[in-house]
Amino acid sequence: MRRIDCHMHVRGAGVDWSWDHNDRIIEAADALGIDQLVVSIPVMRGMPDHATVRSCNDAVIASMQQYPGRILGYCYVVPGQKESQDEISRCLDAGMIGIKLYNQYKIWDPAVHPVLERAIAEAVPVLEHAGHPTTREFRDEQPNISDASDFVRAATLYPECMLIEGHIGGGGDWEWSIKQLREAPSVYLDTSGSIIDDGMVEMCVRELGADRLLFATDMTMEGGVGKILGAELTRSQREKIFCKNFQAILDRRTDSRAGATS
Amino acid sequence: MTAPLLDINTWVGAWPFRQLRDASVTGLLKRMDKHGIERAVVGSLTGILYRNAHPANEELSRQVRRHLDRFVPFALVNPLDPSWKTDLQRCADDLGFLGARLVPQYHEYRLTDPAVLDVVDAIAERGWCIQVPQRIEDRRSRHPWDQARDLAPVEFEEALAARPKVGWMFLNTLGLDGARLPEKARYVVDISRMTSVLQRNMQAFLDSAGQDRLAFGTGMAWNMPEPALLKLDLLDRPKKMKDGIAWRNAAKLLKLP
Numbered sequence: 476m477r478r479i480d481c482h483m484h485v486r487g488a489g490v491d492w493s494w495d496h497n498d499r500i501i502e503a504a505d506a507l508g509i510d511q512l513v514v515s516i517p518v519m520r521g522m523p524d525h526a527t528v529r530s531c532n533d534a535v536i537a538s539m540q541q542y543p544g545r546i547l548g549y550c551y552v553v554p555g556q557k558e559s560q561d562e563i564s565r566c567l568d569a570g571m572i573g574i575k576l577y578n579q580y581k582i583w584d585p586a587v588h589p590v591l592e593r594a595i596a597e598a599v600p601v602l603e604h605a606g607h608p609t610t611r612e613f614r615d616e617q618p619n620i621s622d623a624s625d626f627v628r629a630a631t632l633y634p635e636c637m638l639i640e641g642h643i644g645g646g647g648d649w650e651w652s653i654k655q656l657r658e659a660p661s662v663y664l665d666t667s668g669s670i671i672d673d674g675m676v677e678m679c680v681r682e683l684g685a686d687r688l689l690f691a692t693d694m695t696m697e698g699g700v701g702k703i704l705g706a707e708l709t710r711s712q713r714e715k716i717f718c719k720n721f722q723a724i725l726d727r728r729t730d731s732r733a734g735a736t737s
Numbered sequence: 738m739t740a741p742l743l744d745i746n747t748w749v750g751a752w753p754f755r756q757l758r759d760a761s762v763t764g765l766l767k768r769m770d771k772h773g774i775e776r777a778v779v780g781s782l783t784g785i786l787y788r789n790a791h792p793a794n795e796e797l798s799r800q801v802r803r804h805l806d807r808f809v810p811f812a813l814v815n816p817l818d819p820s821w822k823t824d825l826q827r828c829a830d831d832l833g834f835l836g837a838r839l840v841p842q843y844h845e846y847r848l849t850d851p852a853v854l855d856v857v858d859a860i861a862e863r864g865w866c867i868q869v870p871q872r873i874e875d876r877r878s879r880h881p882w883d884q885a886r887d888l889a890p891v892e893f894e895e896a897l898a899a900r901p902k903v904g905w906m907f908l909n910t911l912g913l914d915g916a917r918l919p920e921k922a923r924y925v926v927d928i929s930r931m932t933s934v935l936q937r938n939m940q941a942f943l944d945s946a947g948q949d950r951l952a953f954g955t956g957m958a959w960n961m962p963e964p965a966l967l968k969l970d971l972l973d974r975p976k977k978m979k980d981g982i983a984w985r986n987a988a989k990l991l992k993l994p
Contacts (some may be wrong), residue, residue, distance in 0.1 A: 671964050702964065
């Protein structure tokens with residue numbers, strides 16, 4: 476059964492995370508049977524300038540070239556920057572397969588609309604950092620973090636957009652998030668994050684269906700794989716989550732481009 | 738394959754802010770059987786938020802008494818409870834407990850408070866180990882009423898320095914620097930929040946603290962056990978060292994065969 480990790484990061488552009496070389500990612504993926512990892516380097520605090528955004532994407536492109544076929548890339552952009560559309564073009568031309576947003580804007584914010592419209596036009600997914608923090612401390616740290624209700628709002632505006640809510644296991648109150656996301660059937664949810672609470676994946680499947688869940692680690696690699704292996708799922712559900720659902724997302728762009736050239 | 742597994746981090750009971758599945762002794766046994774976990778140190782989750790933890794210990798004692806071949810029950814002790822001494826004696830003499838768990842973040846003290854060290858000493862005089870979790874629930878997802886702090890690494894360092902001869906077991910920890918922990922102290926740290934790939938903080942801890950300082954722990958029934966099983970399986974260290982994590986390191990402190 477193939478495994479595509481749809482929410483991962485690489486070191487580069489001055490962001491070292493906590494490992495010494497990106498070879499460690501490949502070693503870990505080999506050990507855990509992960510075939511492909513879709514990565515980005517977002518800026519996690521503040522409003523970066525375009526040069527910083529570009530350097531993050533350059534490092535992702537370098538990793539794609541270093542590990543061809545194993546590492547796929549998301550183009551990180553800050554909505555509202557005048558260079559965003561050109562940056563998306565540059566990154567998609569370099570082979571990236573989607574767009575990554577962090578916490579600079581709520582996902583429904585009008586500043587984000589051109590990015591979502593571009594994603595629809597290009598038939599690529601938009602993965603956004605997300606969470607529903609339960610404490611003031613965390614809300615104050617990330618005032619523009621999108622939670623599931625923000626995804627519902629964006630999906631109402633753009634139901635044809637392939638929105639991915641990031642890390643159900645790293646974004647606060649996961650029960651609240653799952654229940655809220657029932658109202659947005661077009662939104663996918665990734666399973667990453669360091670929280671490995673028993674019953675979390677099963678509740679996702681029960682409330683949202685296995686077709687909307689995407690396997691991911693977001694750097695919690697044993698936890699990410701272990702929570703899918705250990706969840707009470709059918710083989711078919713597990714396969715959808717591990718690879719088929721994200722492969723279908725990737726195929727949308729392939730099919731779209733094939734249609735455009737035929 | 739590693740040696741038989743001794744899980745030093747399991748909990749049963751209820752938590753007021755989230756329904757836990759199969760968080761009974763029976764449920765835990767089923768999972769242990771499924772994953773080849775031979776024995777487990779178990780404590781009461783329910784009692785953490787009781788003003789009087791002792792009834793939770795009594796309840797746990799009733800549940801595990803027919804399964805003492807599989808469980809090592811640890812009593813929840815609140816050093817600020819005026820009857821801690823009597824409760825501790827009952828836990829040992831009447832209820833069959835074999836160790837103690839402290840939760841300073843919920844009972845609002847530091848491990849090195851003088852009055853707390855008296856309790857630590859009383860527990861240790863019975864030959865018991867003491868377990869301390871760095872946290873119960875992740876700070877990002879806690880209920881707003883759950884204000885308990887994560888214990889800082891320095892609190893563990895100070896506890897070990899103050900009472901190096903006590904057998905300590907630290908649970909759910911991340912961020913402890915093995916080089917800062919007293920070399921001669923008696924302790925293990927469970928692997929439930931560590932990693933053996935990518936960040937490789939299990940390897941870093943083994944290198945800095947010593948080869949016998951990690952112990953297998955899942956965090957069941959709160960956590961799924963599979964991540965901890967994967968970590969141990971994927972650890973790129975000799976079998977003897979992995980066997981130590983699986984059983985021997987904790988068993989030695991617990992005086993198990």
